[in-house]
Amino acid sequence: MKSDAVVETIRIYPLQDIPLIHSGDDLCTIIIKSVHSNKFQLSNGDILVIAQKIVSKSEGRLVNLKQIQPSKRSIELASLTEKDPRLVELILNESKKVIRCIKGLIVVQNHQGVILANAGIDHSNVEQDNEKEQVLLLPKNPDGSAKTIHKKLLARTGSHLGVIINDSIGRAWRNGSIGTAIGVAGLPAILDLKGREDLYGNQLQVSEQAIADELASAASLIQGQADEALPVVLIKGFKTFLDEIPASGLIRDIKKDLFL
Amino acid sequence: MKSDAVVETIRIYPLQDIPLIHSGDDLCTIIIKSVHSNKFQLSNGDILVIAQKIVSKSEGRLVNLKQIQPSKRSIELASLTEKDPRLVELILNESKKVIRCIKGLIVVQNHQGVILANAGIDHSNVEQDNEKEQVLLLPKNPDGSAKTIHKKLLARTGSHLGVIINDSIGRAWRNGSIGTAIGVAGLPAILDLKGREDLYGNQLQVSEQAIADELASAASLIQGQADEALPVVLIKGFKTFLDEIPASGLIRDIKKDLFL
Numbered sequence: 001m002k003s004d005a006v007v008e009t010i011r012i013y014p015l016q017d018i019p020l021i022h023s024g025d026d027l028c029t030i031i032i033k034s035v036h037s038n039k040f041q042l043s044n045g046d047i048l049v050i051a052q053k054i055v056s057k058s059e060g061r062l063v064n065l066k067q068i069q070p071s072k073r074s075i076e077l078a079s080l081t082e083k084d085p086r087l088v089e090l091i092l093n094e095s096k097k098v099i100r101c102i103k104g105l106i107v108v109q110n111h112q113g114v115i116l117a118n119a120g121i122d123h124s125n126v127e128q129d130n131e132k133e134q135v136l137l138l139p140k141n142p143d144g145s146a147k148t149i150h151k152k153l154l155a156r157t158g159s160h161l162g163v164i165i166n167d168s169i170g171r172a173w174r175n176g177s178i179g180t181a182i183g184v185a186g187l188p189a190i191l192d193l194k195g196r197e198d199l200y201g202n203q204l205q206v207s208e209q210a211i212a213d214e215l216a217s218a219a220s221l222i223q224g225q226a227d228e229a230l231p232v233v234l235i236k237g238f239k240t241f242l243d244e245i246p247a248s249g250l251i252r253d254i255k256k257d258l259f260l
Numbered sequence: 261m262k263s264d265a266v267v268e269t270i271r272i273y274p275l276q277d278i279p280l281i282h283s284g285d286d287l288c289t290i291i292i293k294s295v296h297s298n299k300f301q302l303s304n305g306d307i308l309v310i311a312q313k314i315v316s317k318s319e320g321r322l323v324n325l326k327q328i329q330p331s332k333r334s335i336e337l338a339s340l341t342e343k344d345p346r347l348v349e350l351i352l353n354e355s356k357k358v359i360r361c362i363k364g365l366i367v368v369q370n371h372q373g374v375i376l377a378n379a380g381i382d383h384s385n386v387e388q389d390n391e392k393e394q395v396l397l398l399p400k401n402p403d404g405s406a407k408t409i410h411k412k413l414l415a416r417t418g419s420h421l422g423v424i425i426n427d428s429i430g431r432a433w434r435n436g437s438i439g440t441a442i443g444v445a446g447l448p449a450i451l452d453l454k455g456r457e458d459l460y461g462n463q464l465q466v467s468e469q470a471i472a473d474e475l476a477s478a479a480s481l482i483q484g485q486a487d488e489a490l491p492v493v494l495i496k497g498f499k500t501f502l503d504e505i506p507a508s509g510l511i512r513d514i515k516k517d518l519f520l
Contacts, residue, residue, distance in 0.1 A: 010481055012270040012497075100518040107518065115433045168469065172432040172519035173375045175512050176450045176470030178477070190436045209428065210436030211481065217438070218478035221270055221471065221498050238481050252435050258360040258367065259432035259519065
């Protein structure tokens, strides 16, 4: 059985002129405008990787810490971890389980099942002023956000595009964070290779390739994490024609997880 | 402080005609020949990502299970996990610690500190016959292997190339494996972003980007894991001019690890 993915050169293009995003902005309009001004042609199977931050901002997920009243549990955990109790309140609201905590760090499983530090809440690249202490939450339903963007882009461009919402997430055991897919539409987040044959015709045993995470990492090389201001990346040349699997398919079933 | 990485289009090219590799083959000669036949020009800062399997094969890391005599401990662990005791013997030889085991799976920390299933020992893409039951171990010192290849390529091409040896490795909590850097030379495996500023001039808190893992994942999109036979990938357009950090820099210090 041959590979389902067509192997050619993969090209990863930054969209150079995405403006700062505010609540209510229509990302699709902004992306299409940028695609045109960058003189890109969209084709079926092209993939757009969009940084979580601009999706969250467009969805109004900024929260002013000054308006948060922490619960007793948040105050206790804040004391234990030496974190702001209002931020801890938000972290717990976004999570179904606290996995680990130490000074300065709370690792949780969020409502989508993703395990990450501080529920992905961040205040880098969030405008601050004296009136507000703003932090940015992850999108409420990243697979749903990706699906909406995928559908709108299909309606407006006629192209069936893969859409990945990525965030930079830490891992167990390894230093540094890597681009990781938290929302996926229009492509399978994971490829099942079982039954495929190796070079010698032996059946493969290991078996699943998390291509959406690999694409999210590839895009992260361009997006950077600081002042690059390149939140949208276009990937051409990696085409898979299998059915859509959302990012929820990347979350290991708790019954099969040896590390929870 | 501006980014140290130059942002442009990143291109990921397969080297199309790498032959099957055998013990003692000179990978540098094979890669240079392929670069020429593919009509690529090498430049300083280009990155070669090389699949672990061909590095291991060239280094003679094939082992015939028929020649392995399992220890008592290996026989016990094999019984517990329903695995071949000779394979378990090899897994334990390659490891400093068993992290988890269940039926069919032993997760270990290998001598380099990498946590992975079955110590990365594999028999896909390994030739089998009636005389031998061959399995392939990881390179003994992947950072050293990468360094040797980097130096030889510098001597023979005059170009200062990044070299990453990657393998497809599973993760805690998430389904599927992803391309991961096990050997790195000629580029920093990890970027320290501390002190960099975000779009609003705030100092970044989160802080380290595991770029070698992101590059390893990007390459994996082309390498595939089955019959693609594309073990070497050339990445152009991602340039970092910081000092080399080997893949050992990606292993979290055990004292700082919340998951060990």
